[in-house]
Amino acid sequence: MAVPAIRTEGLTKRYGTSTALCELDLELDPGEVVGYLGPNGAGKTTTIRLLLGLSRPTAGRAEIFGFDCQRQTVAAHRRLTYVPAEANLWPSLTGEETLHLLGRVQGRVDLGYREELVARFDLDLTKKVSVYSKGNRQKVLLIAALMSRPDLLVLDEPTGGLDPLMEQAFRLSVREAREHGQTVFLSSHLLSEVEVLCDRVAILRGGRLAEIATLAQLRHLSALSVEATFGGVPPDLSRVPGVVRAVADGCDVHLQLQGSIAPLIEALAGTDLRGLLSREASLEDLFLAYYGPSQVLDQDAPPAVVAAGKSDLP
Amino acid sequence: MSTMLVGPQRGDLTAVSTHPATILGKVVARQASRSGALWGLAFGVFIVTQTFAYTSQYKTQAARDGLARAYGTNLGLNALLGQAKALNNVAGWAEWRFIGILTILGSVWGLLTATRLLRGEEEAGRLDLFLVGQTTQRAAAIQAVAGLGVGLVAMFTAITAGTLIAGHLSSVGLTLGQCFALSLTLVAGPAMFLAVGALASQLANTRRRAAAVAGALFGVVYAIRMIADTNTSVHWLIWLSPLGWIEESRPLTGHKLLLLLLVLALTITTAVAACWLAQRHDVGAAIFAGSNASAAHVRLLGSPAGLAVRLVRSSVAGWLLAVAAFALLVGMTAESATTDESGSSGIEHALSRLGRHGSPVEDYLGLTMLIVAVIVALVAASQITAIRGEEADGHLEVLLVRPLRRTSWFAGRVALSIFVLVATGVVGGIGTWAGAATQHADISFGSLITAGLNVVPPSLLLFGLGALTHGLWPKATTTVVYGYLAWSFLIELAGGLIKMGHWLLDTSVFFHMAPAPAVSSNWSSAAVLTGLGIAGTVIGGLFFHHRDLQNL
Numbered sequence: 001m002a003v004p005a006i007r008t009e010g011l012t013k014r015y016g017t018s019t020a021l022c023e024l025d026l027e028l029d030p031g032e033v034v035g036y037l038g039p040n041g042a043g044k045t046t047t048i049r050l051l052l053g054l055s056r057p058t059a060g061r062a063e064i065f066g067f068d069c070q071r072q073t074v075a076a077h078r079r080l081t082y083v084p085a086e087a088n089l090w091p092s093l094t095g096e097e098t099l100h101l102l103g104r105v106q107g108r109v110d111l112g113y114r115e116e117l118v119a120r121f122d123l124d125l126t127k128k129v130s131v132y133s134k135g136n137r138q139k140v141l142l143i144a145a146l147m148s149r150p151d152l153l154v155l156d157e158p159t160g161g162l163d164p165l166m167e168q169a170f171r172l173s174v175r176e177a178r179e180h181g182q183t184v185f186l187s188s189h190l191l192s193e194v195e196v197l198c199d200r201v202a203i204l205r206g207g208r209l210a211e212i213a214t215l216a217q218l219r220h221l222s223a224l225s226v227e228a229t230f231g232g233v234p235p236d237l238s239r240v241p242g243v244v245r246a247v248a249d250g251c252d253v254h255l256q257l258q259g260s261i262a263p264l265i266e267a268l269a270g271t272d273l274r275g276l277l278s279r280e281a282s283l284e285d286l287f288l289a290y291y292g293p294s295q296v297l298d299q300d301a302p303p304a305v306v307a308a309g310k311s312d313l314p
Numbered sequence: 315m316s317t318m319l320v321g322p323q324r325g326d327l328t329a330v331s332t333h334p335a336t337i338l339g340k341v342v343a344r345q346a347s348r349s350g351a352l353w354g355l356a357f358g359v360f361i362v363t364q365t366f367a368y369t370s371q372y373k374t375q376a377a378r379d380g381l382a383r384a385y386g387t388n389l390g391l392n393a394l395l396g397q398a399k400a401l402n403n404v405a406g407w408a409e410w411r412f413i414g415i416l417t418i419l420g421s422v423w424g425l426l427t428a429t430r431l432l433r434g435e436e437e438a439g440r441l442d443l444f445l446v447g448q449t450t451q452r453a454a455a456i457q458a459v460a461g462l463g464v465g466l467v468a469m470f471t472a473i474t475a476g477t478l479i480a481g482h483l484s485s486v487g488l489t490l491g492q493c494f495a496l497s498l499t500l501v502a503g504p505a506m507f508l509a510v511g512a513l514a515s516q517l518a519n520t521r522r523r524a525a526a527v528a529g530a531l532f533g534v535v536y537a538i539r540m541i542a543d544t545n546t547s548v549h550w551l552i553w554l555s556p557l558g559w560i561e562e563s564r565p566l567t568g569h570k571l572l573l574l575l576l577v578l579a580l581t582i583t584t585a586v587a588a589c590w591l592a593q594r595h596d597v598g599a600a601i602f603a604g605s606n607a608s609a610a611h612v613r614l615l616g617s618p619a620g621l622a623v624r625l626v627r628s629s630v631a632g633w634l635l636a637v638a639a640f641a642l643l644v645g646m647t648a649e650s651a652t653t654d655e656s657g658s659s660g661i662e663h664a665l666s667r668l669g670r671h672g673s674p675v676e677d678y679l680g681l682t683m684l685i686v687a688v689i690v691a692l693v694a695a696s697q698i699t700a701i702r703g704e705e706a707d708g709h710l711e712v713l714l715v716r717p718l719r720r721t722s723w724f725a726g727r728v729a730l731s732i733f734v735l736v737a738t739g740v741v742g743g744i745g746t747w748a749g750a751a752t753q754h755a756d757i758s759f760g761s762l763i764t765a766g767l768n769v770v771p772p773s774l775l776l777f778g779l780g781a782l783t784h785g786l787w788p789k790a791t792t793t794v795v796y797g798y799l800a801w802s803f804l805i806e807l808a809g810g811l812i813k814m815g816h817w818l819l820d821t822s823v824f825f826h827m828a829p830a831p832a833v834s835s836n837w838s839s840a841a842v843l844t845g846l847g848i849a850g851t852v853i854g855g856l857f858f859h860h861r862d863l864q865n866l
């Protein structure tokens with residue numbers, strides 16, 4: 001059996017009394033593209049900094065291709081490259097100089113691929129970093145990470161400053177990496193990005209791993225997304241077996257369904273139902289389902305909807 | 315349960331400012347006055363406690379005459395603080411001492427505050443937030459400068475409280491007018507360098523560069539004043555330095571207060587120039603912005619060590635040039651300064667705390683090498699804060715996620731820093747020798763090289779302290795290093811005049827350095843300083859290896 005690209009055992013990080021990451025057990029096979037999802041503050045960056053040996057764990061351990069992340073950092077780092085969410089580079093260096101430096105420190109560069117990437121990301125390397133936009137600085141680090149063709153790419157929300165065109169270039173590059181058998185660990189808040197790129201998705205919630213599964217498995221867990229429209233005030237459907245989430249919005253109700261749809265059809269019989277729309281759950285639906293209706297209601301829904309929803313759900 | 319949400323927070327635009335166009339000025343004024351009041355308060359406390367110490371230690375006229383004889387012609391102190399005219403009365407003493415010390419510190423405050431609040435804010439992009447409002451760049455600059463003025467008033471108020479209390483001590487008895495005149499003179503330096511900082515903020519495109527430009531200007535006018543005060547044959551040079559005008563105003567004994575009008579005129583001109591230039595560059599850019607693009611120079615960029623050299627080389631070159639120029643000037647004037655009549659009588663006492671001393675020239679150079687020691691210590695402080703800065707700015711993690719050991723990176727930066735410190739000290743020695751050689755002064759090359767090396771150990775101790783802090787509590791590095799440096803400097807200055815407990819003098823790192831070439835170097839003390847510095851660096855490096863990397 002191949003050595004896992006990433007393996008963590010009970011990896012834990014506490015800052016004072018608050019726990020940023022709690023007993024994470026994670027294993028990535030070589031060649032996998034894994035998405036790492038979680039709301040802000042879930043502990044994604046914390047995990048990655050522990051994997052890179054930038055932070056020291058409170059408990060547990062982590063390995064990259066069998067090398068301990070804390071004690072054998074240099075050996076581990078020979079196999080990986082990393083793109084952070086915030087691209088902090090030396091303002092006095094030009095893009096060209098930065099790429100040269102990072103290639104030398106990394107120790108290996110595919111020069112032909114480097115030129116291809118520079119063209120693909122449409123980056124002017126003669127400019128100084130001080131005049132680059134956030135997106136351009138991000139591109140420098142993306143090119144630097146990809147041009148070494150590492151066995152493992154660790155990406156922490158790498159597309160924050162990129163425009164849609166560049167986002168496409170990024171997706172193309174990740175697919176190429178996968179075709180080359182490289183492993184990709186992609187922390188992201190762009191669900192669509194994870195949905196199209198990743199074989200498996202790990203979902204982090206409050207520092208704990210809530211789920212890790214393939215998209216197909218996740219879809220199976222939460223089979224359907226249903227939208228029901230009523231003639232008047234919608235009935236309370238949150239107690240119907242299989243319904244994991246119900247949000248009322250005027251005369252509409254958005255439902256998240258797990259398992260059979262039969263109990264819902266039964267419950268709808270005899271109501272003033274005007275329309276019913278069902279589709280396969282998107283990753284966004286899955287994601288929202290993991291963070292529970294209460295959170296969704298509190299944070300994301302405008303106050304009017306909360307009021308309506310609450311008044312109808314006793 | 316049915317809830318009706320009515321949103322008072324939403325859609326309800328409350329006027330939060332009655333004069334939206336002046337909001338920037340208010341923000342700057344708030345920050346500047348907080349800092350000005352704090353520094354003014356420290357100055358006030360210094361004035362009161364020092365005055366109290368003088369009057370209680372030198373009670374009789376005989377004692378004060380003794381003090382004046384001992385220190386009045388002390389060239390080292392004259393160089394640092396300006397010419398002492400009448401130390402045998404409290405007015406003459408207070409005017410010399412307070413204007414000498416506080417003008418230096420206040421000017422540094424002024425240039426740091428102005429560049430922080432103007433260029434720093436613009437660099438961070440916060441000025442954009444104001445400029446999308448109802449303000450033009452020039453109006454914004456005028457507001458910001460006015461805000462700095464408010465900070466100056468806060469400082470003046472706090473200082474005046476100090477001078478009033480000190481002046482009304484029963485044994486002092488300054489008039490109200492004298493207290494105000496002294497306070498006014500004390501804020502002249504800060505005012506001028508607030509304006510210089512504002513101007514530099516328009517010229518340079520980063521806060522560091524702006525502060526460096528303003529700092530260099532301060533260095534030049536301070537050096538001119540220093541040369542003028544140590545060498546009567548070129549005393550006319552004092553009129554070339556605004557710091558000289560402040561010194562010559564002598565508000566308590568000479569009453570040449572009108573000289574402050576010159577300072578005022580220069581300050582206003584500088585401030586107006588700053589406001590005028592503000593309109594002549596883009597927001598976030600500067601008059602001398604440097605180039606936005608350049609051909610790649612990758613010779614040094616093959617390794618982290620090369621990168622370190624590339625990052626520090628321009629600031630190090632600046633320091634070396636400054637030290638070389640200072641040392642050369644000092645060397646060239648050493649002979650005439652010490653053969654001068656007033657000089658030779660005072661020099662006898664200049665090193666009284668040291669017992670044995672050499673020829674007058676050697677004594678003089680011993681004191682000027684002390685200033686080189688302070689500069690080398692400043693270089694040490696800037697090196698360790700630059701090391702911390704790489705981490706704080708998030709640059710370091712870009713390197714450390716690659717196959718590079720944290721300890722090797724740190725060791726490389728430490729080695730480079732130590733090399734720079736030794737080089738700065740040696741350049742100080744060689745520069746002094748070269749300057750002295752032009753005047754055929756009788757002092758050997760070897761003894762000045764030794765004197766140059768002699769100033770390095772204190773800076774190593776400071777560096778070690780910084781490295782230890784960097785390992786244990788990285789965010790405090792800058793504060794601890796510059797705080798301890800300022801403390802040592804103040805103790806050294808104060809120790810020359812007011813009797814202090816030995817334990818207090820011992821806390822100054824400079825006190826443990828023999829002022830070579832006036833006396834021979836104390837190598838055992840130097841070894842202890844070096845050893846402590848290395849130990850601090852090694853322990854700090856170990857803690858750094860085991861801790862989390864911490865961005866700002």
Ligand SMILES: Nc1ncnc2c1ncn2[C@@H]1O[C@H](COP(=O)(O)OP(=O)(O)O)[C@@H](O)[C@H]1O
Nearest residue numbers: 015019020038039040041042043044045046047
């Ligand atoms: N250096 C730190 N000190 C204290 N708390 C931290 C530190 N870094 C992260 N945290 C906390 O740890 C939690 C996880 O943060 P992070 O890993 O950055 O989240 P994510 O990347 O998923 O948005 C957050 O609650 C954050 O406030």
Ligand SMILES: [Mg+2]
Nearest residue numbers: 044045046085
């Ligand atoms: Mg994050």
